[in-house]
Amino acid sequence: MATEVKNGSPTAEQIAEADKYKEQANEYFKNKIYDKAIELYSKAIELDPNNAVYYANRSLANLRTELFGYALNDAVKAVKADPGYLKGYYRRAAAHMSLGKFKLALADFEIVSKRRPNDSDAKKKFVECNKIVKKIAFERAIAVDRPEKTLAEMYQSLDSISIEDDYNGPKLKDDETVTIEFMKELMQWYKDQKKLHKKFAYKILYDIDSYLRKQPSLVDISIPDEGKFTICGDIHGQFYDLLNIFEKNGLPSETNPYLFNGDFVDRGSFSVECIFTLFGFKLLYPNHFYMSRGNHESVNMNQMYGFTGEVTAKYNSTMADMFTQVFNFLPLSHVLNNKVLVCHGGLFSSDDVMLDDLRKIERNRQPPEEGLMCELLWSDPQAQNGRAPSKRGVGCQFGPDVTENFLKKNNLEYVVRSHEVKDMGYEIAHDGKCITVFSAPNYCDTMGNKGAYINLKGKDMKPSFEVFDAVPHPNVKPMMYANSLMNLIM
Template identity: 70%
Template sequence: MTDNQEKSEIVNTDNTIDAEKFKEAANEHFKNQSYDKAIELYTKAIELNSSMASYYGNRSFAYLKTECFGYALNDASKAIELDRNYVKGYYRRAAAYMSLSKFKLALKDFETVMKARPSDADAKAKYTECNKIVKKLAFEKAISLDNDKKNIADTINLDAMAIEDDYTGPKLDDGQKVTLEFMKELLKWYKEENKPLHRKYAYKILLDIKTWFMAQPTLVDVPIPDDSKFTVCGDIHGQFYDLLNIFELNGLPSETNPYLFNGDFVDRGSFSVECIFTLFGFKLLFPNHFFMSRGNHESAIMNHMYGFDGEVKAKYTAQMAELFTEVYNWLPLAHCLNKKVLVMHGGLFSRDDITLDNIRETDRNRQPPDEGIMCELLWSDPQPQLGRAPSKRGVGVQFGPDITENFLKLNGLDYIIRSHEVKNDGYEIGHDGKCITVFSAPNYCDTMGNRGAFITITGNDMKPKFTSYDAVPHPDIRPMQYARSLMKFMM
């Protein structure tokens, strides 16, 4: 052996030892739910020793925890490439595929796991459940081809729903209209009694809100008078008690205290039903002073996987879950404040020529597609680097400060506000102040330790002001309580 070979072997041995140290440190951060730090350390381990499938598999799991499904998919595939017998790699890739609604590919990976571990009851259960989802979606696709299929809203008969004598919760007035008194009683009922609103009133709210949203444009223009305050909130994700805290800190919605909630009202948090009826109720009460944008979680597949569908079925009926899907299809995709600030859930586009008129012309009455304007409004994320990059989520695009600047100039805007990402302080100012993220679910999923935030803007200068806050206590019902058991395990 030559001297150079000996030195190379020593260096390689040292790299292997150091890589293991980084991996072990990353594992500890993962256990403590410090996923970003874990990702950083797994990356260092990979840089020193890129031949270990487990390093990629572990980083894939951390990416799943931070909802970077595209990155998680790439790492899981790399782990499998390095070691075809690395079963965890197939588990991780299946979870990533499921998060991206690629259920047939997920099923194929679960099948591989089951073949590798034929006596593993857990592997068989996951394969069986995934197979049920694939068959269910195939059936739904088949019946959707029936042009005579009625809207769920058309099948609801409110007159046939009696109010039981023992129901003591909030009641709509004789005209069946939402009032401020009803909303105050509803908030108190949810907070103190933790019981559902009567199904008749719940259905009435859904039918009325669908009618209202159907009349809204895809891009809503919102005027803000010079001396008026306007509040923008980000993701709520079923954290009802934190939603109440926003109203405690910033006041209830009213004609003089308008709000915009920027998508992802439901899923993950286990009080999503309470959140959505609260928001829909205020929308009906103050239709011109309370606004709601669609998020990527206002979709049938996401609701099916991450808990809202299961929660509605537990508290009401499968029919109501389907009605929610119809309502969500009509949610506006974006709002333009004083013709100066564009607000959307996700972000900007894979093309440079997109105008506000293009957004206005977008057909939104559907489930979110995998590409195009609607997809990117719901899924895209900013990045600090110039240009564009494939999305870390596997859907949408990542866009840099130059992309933001060009979009603003093309459309005569000052800046954009978006949500969609957990931030430590509940907000982040990026792209030289031109791209602002706001996230309003503190201690997201009871694990992330982040603060929540909301933005207030005054019409005369349109400068954003930020209020951050911590999570408040909630009843002992854990997040993802109603999610598919597959996703509770994977995530």
């Protein structure tokens, strides 16, 4: 058992024991068992708290599990422990990038490139990050001078697109929206790794934008006593697993309603197929198919984790801009039968939040770094009472007492959220009053987790859990379209 160093320097025996923990942690890391690796790096740090390598290694493991706040803290400690250890700066840059703080990341890459002027790898990372910073600055500059076009205006300029004679995929008539026949054909078309014609892709985006603009930030849903209702968590571009959910649980319909709880895109390399399938069903069954915004329905996340690159590769940058506008109008939360709040992230840093406050949120924007909208998208539950700074660096962590207080004030029974990988695809916390559901099995082809979805009936709103494994998919790796710099530093 590790003996924590309280004062002074560790003994030779403690240093040796810490190194053994590090070696064990490295093996778990290589095998992508990141939680165990983090646990063992932590034991090494207890024994030798001034070793920059241990902090840097734990930082990378936290990055792989999307704990960006923890990763940043560890990187800062690595730099403090040894200002000459350059991996500490790399880890800090990676954490800053994951949080969308590109200028801060650039400063770290600049430090490394100056200290290693002949290191081509360091120079490459600095150049790539500098490109991102300049691109963002340029886009902001032209946005000031150029009024943003609405999606309707964009669509009108694309309306005359012709359909090639050899295109034999799913089609929509000019005066109609999607049908069940179109959706079945579309899913098979995508399953065969074919692309929906851009004319129809644009039409789906225009139609969904027109619909979502009229929706509130919090949507109330009524479920009949004997009616089944399904809640799915993160999909993250895993199209073939999405098809498996429909295979197991039935296609969406007026008698088989669904709510997909955010993070439809990014990381998985079939995000285009996922989002058009989900948008199609939303158009087909607007009162029986629901979608909540997740933290990955945002520009920074999409640019870093693949969706923008995928849309640009499969279509063009104009369509990527259109998605940005559409995502801004996705509802932020849902309430089922006045009893259950469903949101992507979690609860709040304030004790006085009411459902009417969520209804009043102005959501047509990129997620801010604080406030109700941010916390709905980013927060996570914790086991202990009270609140703590977010392990992700955004939002907050909230305990059982926070959940209890919120539910009591708003006359609700429990909260359903997503946002976190769980080994069994779901987790019940806070005395059954905070449920996590995650629907991307074997996340990123590495995590080995199950996927899950929740079924409930209106008469009692009691959740039941359906757990499933990942299914095979074409040989296209996750993060295929992610920003090249992310692959260099992660």
